[in-house]
Amino acid sequence: MAVASAVLVSGCANQSASGSVYTYGQAQNEQIVRLGTVQSVRYVTIQSEQPSGFGGVSGAAVGGVAGSTIGGGRGNILATMGGAILGGLAGNAIENKTQKRQGIEITVQMDNGETRAIAQEADVMFTAGQRVRVLSGNGPTRVTPL
16 A cells, blocks of 8 residues: 555656746756747646656555455455455546646747747746747757746
8 A cells, every 4th residue: 555655646746837846857958049029828737748657557556456455255355346446546536636836828029020939837926018038949948037
């Protein structure tokens, strides 16, 4: 049960879409910095591209163990199977919910006249008319306040 719980918790961790979070491999790499002005901001949902499957597997394991404590004989087998199925469904639903994050799509009028739209986590808020830096190059494009 402890192993299943650890797998469930590790399955809930997903990559960040924050403009403020860098992976180890992205650190100390040069980026292109361009300046612009925010035209608009809208809320979006950012969903993980690939669920890990840990939620369903962990839920099935926990549900199966819990179900195995019910009844005896055939009833025990049915309870174990039912617990595993229900636990798997519940674990999958929990994982899917944790794989979604509140995000924003920022439309930026670049100083060179181009217009860009960048989606990232809503950990820093932007407003129309605000001056920003658009960082791109090695990895994701990010918008940060100027």
